[in-house]
Amino acid sequence: MNWDDMRVFLAVARAESLSAAAPGLRMDPATLGRRINRLEQTMGAALFVKSPQGYAVTDLGARMQEAAEQAEVALSRAWDIGQTPSAGLSGQIRIGAPDGCANYLLPQVCAAIQADNPELEVQILSLPRVVNLSRREADMAITVSPPQAGRLTVQKITDYRLHLAQNRRLAVPQTLEALQGRALVGYIPDMIFDAALDYLGPLARAGVQLASNSVSVQLQMLRAGAGIGIVHDFALPSAPDLHRVLMDQVSLTRSFYLVRHDADRRSERLTRFADLLLAGIKTEVARLEAIPDRPSC
Numbered sequence: 001m002n003w004d005d006m007r008v009f010l011a012v013a014r015a016e017s018l019s020a021a022a023p024g025l026r027m028d029p030a031t032l033g034r035r036i037n038r039l040e041q042t043m044g045a046a047l048f049v050k051s052p053q054g055y056a057v058t059d060l061g062a063r064m065q066e067a068a069e070q071a072e073v074a075l076s077r078a079w080d081i082g083q084t085p086s087a088g089l090s091g092q093i094r095i096g097a098p099d100g101c102a103n104y105l106l107p108q109v110c111a112a113i114q115a116d117n118p119e120l121e122v123q124i125l126s127l128p129r130v131v132n133l134s135r136r137e138a139d140m141a142i143t144v145s146p147p148q149a150g151r152l153t154v155q156k157i158t159d160y161r162l163h164l165a166q167n168r169r170l171a172v173p174q175t176l177e178a179l180q181g182r183a184l185v186g187y188i189p190d191m192i193f194d195a196a197l198d199y200l201g202p203l204a205r206a207g208v209q210l211a212s213n214s215v216s217v218q219l220q221m222l223r224a225g226a227g228i229g230i231v232h233d234f235a236l237p238s239a240p241d242l243h244r245v246l247m248d249q250v251s252l253t254r255s256f257y258l259v260r261h262d263a264d265r266r267s268e269r270l271t272r273f274a275d276l277l278l279a280g281i282k283t284e285v286a287r288l289e290a291i292p293d294r295p296s297c
Contacts, residue, residue: 006068008035013065014135017054090119093273096131096138100215101256104235109280129193133261139270140260144196151262158282161289162199162252163244165222165231172245183209185221185229196254199230234288243293
């Protein structure tokens with residue numbers, strides 16, 4: 001047995017299906033299935049219970065997964081030892097994040113880090129849900145609420161602000177009561193995966209007329225002149241046709257947190273990257289929020 005077999009085993013165990021594990025391994029599901037069958041033949045025992053719903057580890061598979069994950073951490077530490085503090089970062093690092101952060105902050109922050117570390121490969125995973133670090137969907141994740149369970153290390157990155165915004169072509173409301181009859185743009189109510197993302201609150205009592213699980217889609221709806229909605233202040237510089245309204249009546253503050261698997265605290269490479277990422281996001285939020293609305297014509 002070699003580490004490549006363990007890498008395949010871990011990917012399937014975490015994804016619980018061949019099709020979900022295949023892209024990350026750059027294999028097709030059929031090849032992956034043959035690799036798993038060959039591994040089970042080598043072990044002389046079943047590692048997965050296979051069904052139309054997917055692959056679930058057996059008791060033996062669960063014990064093997066725990067040992068394999070410990071070996072994975074040890075290999076990561078060995079990789080770190082080979083990189084001196086003065087050397088640039090290298091290898092692949094994947095970050096999971098909500099799409100507001102993934103679209104309007106991480107591209108420029110990660111591009112700057114990668115430019116200083118040419119051997120580094122950075123992947124941004126934008127999902128409308130919490131990234132599962134236990135299944136190693138990513139090396140680290142950015143969240144809007146600190147997780148309360150799991151073997152995780154959590155660092156607060158920074159606060160950020162949100163306000164009501166609309167297209168500049170629309171009449172500016174002077175009171176909240178003036179919003180009655182206006183279409184609201186926001187999240188699909190039953191797809192809000194974190195209570196901190198429930199931005200509209202009482203404003204949405206009559207419903208959300210234009211909804212998406214994507215912040216970017218919501219922003220495009222507003223740019224099209226479709227109603228009014230909550231927008232991240234750091235996203236507004238990318239949409240000069242929008243402006244904030246009723247700032248003295250609706251002003252929200254939320255926070256970003258950097259979450260890592262507890263076992264990765266000993267990884268110097270990931271810690272160095274996390275420090276750069278944290279500083280970069282904090283600086284970028286401050287820079288973008290300091291850009292004033294463009295004066296109305």
